[in-house]
Amino acid sequence: MLKVNNVTKSFGDVTALDHVTFEVGDGELFGVIGQNGAGKSTLFRCIMDFYSKYDGEITYNDKKFSKLALEKIGFLPEERSLDPKRKVEDQIRYFAKLNKMKFLSDTKLKEWFDYFEIDGKLSSKIKELSKGNQQKVQLLCSLIYKPEFVILDEPFSGLDPYNIRLLQSIIKDINKEGTTIMFSSHNMENVESLCNKLIMLKKGKIVLNGSPSEIRNSYERKKLIVESDKDLFFLNDENIEILSQDGNMWTFILKDEDYAKVIFRKIVDEIGFVPYFDQSPPSLNEIFARKVKENV
Template sequence: MGLQINGLMKQYGNNRVIHDITLEAPTGKAFGLLGGNGAGKTTTIRSILGLVDYNAGSILWEGKPILENRPSIGYLPEERGLYPKEKVSEQLVYFARLEGMSRLAAIKAMKHWLERLGVTEHEHRRVEQLSKGNQQKVQIISALLHDPELIILDEPFSGLDPINSDMLATIVKEQLSLGKTMIFSSHQMGHVEQFCEDICILKRGRMIVSGSIADIKRSYERCNVLLRSDEDLSRHLVATHLQPLTADAKEWQMKVRDEDEANELLLRLTQMGIRLLKFEIKEPTLHEIFVEKVGEVS
């Protein structure tokens, strides 16, 4: 069953910051919690963690109130949650002990994860002495060290280069294969599509889009057309009243309402005698949908 949120509402005084949020993150799945700054993501996460008393609704774990049937939770916050003056090893063991691990088990798990993420040489250094990327690795270790049932990742790829991003992606997939439940929040839509089947997009505390990514894309009222030709299509496309999203010497990408408009474009270019090397109807990206629905990129 995993995590269920039903009709969640939170307000401070007369200011309602989240309205009727309902979602489900099943066991072994990653759920994408998306939105711009101030959308209500952090308040929702803090409600799950028990750090915020919400005004209405319920949060369940395996069908029971989460504060009564509390799972082991691994939380990676967007902001740093480490003590900069403390040594990496000391605070990782400290965090693990807070989660009920014995000191011996905590040290063993810490060494495993330090090696796995390639930061063994930093074990006895202070966090403030580490690069931003290595600090993020330590933060990731602190979230996974105690083998949590529920994992909440908020911008987990922040500060990581492509090689380390690939390594973290592998770890995320492994955690899901182990049956972990995951809440995944990121502004990097490519990563959201990589891990999540279902998402919700928040705006000003309200759910404006929710469901499976596949269904959301199918219901989206626009798609893209990719054109390739040896000819310069610019003057011909002006007559179609469609503005290219991208264009270079031989390739153009257009936004159309639907497949019918795409087929009309194809017919029109064919009647003009244009020789097309490629004509492809592409589904919208999650990034496009996010930008249109939220109206901002953070």
């Protein structure tokens, strides 16, 4: 288990992390979200013991990261670090050996290469690959020696939707095999579809902490979406803050979430059946936007 306890890190007059406390349980898929400059990369660098000084304590299974065996930890930095002049195979084998992987057969290497669907050859130089394929090679290098704990800083950056889904699937597979994974992303859909738990950082402070469902369900369900080819403006009254239409989709922002029951009865009485009536909690994306606007 990773324990981050009351960690504060400053650079001169700038406080990048401000009394940050949370835990990542064994086998979890843990997300870290926040705007640029919120403290995500600084947090990861503190965890990886890249900074010699910070206040607070960080331990993994009650040990400092500097005391852990190198092969237990995987790290994908936000700044990519592949040697453009090296062949893909040489680069992968270098990181595997660096992390004390004793033997990597040609067959196993090819299996991993194909698993990541890298468009190129093992004999290609890194610079001959597209940026997206270089990104996949770097992620492969972080995982091939099968560490038990992995930090991925913006692993989906620069990837197209197909490759994002591919890497999401790979990350889930690795996690199911027992690897604890901690990652950051600007895309709330990535976070919501992947992680068991998450934190949101804002100006170095934690402003959200919990599972996606716990966080979403902590907000009132004031947004109501109804599909109807009939005019629903007759429902507008003082209990509705906003009523908007986009084709057959109608969006209501309610002053009180319980008023949705009244709207439902009015629709049934006036129209009868509607194919879609949804009163879900706000999405992570909507919550993220709200938190960005709030004062810490």
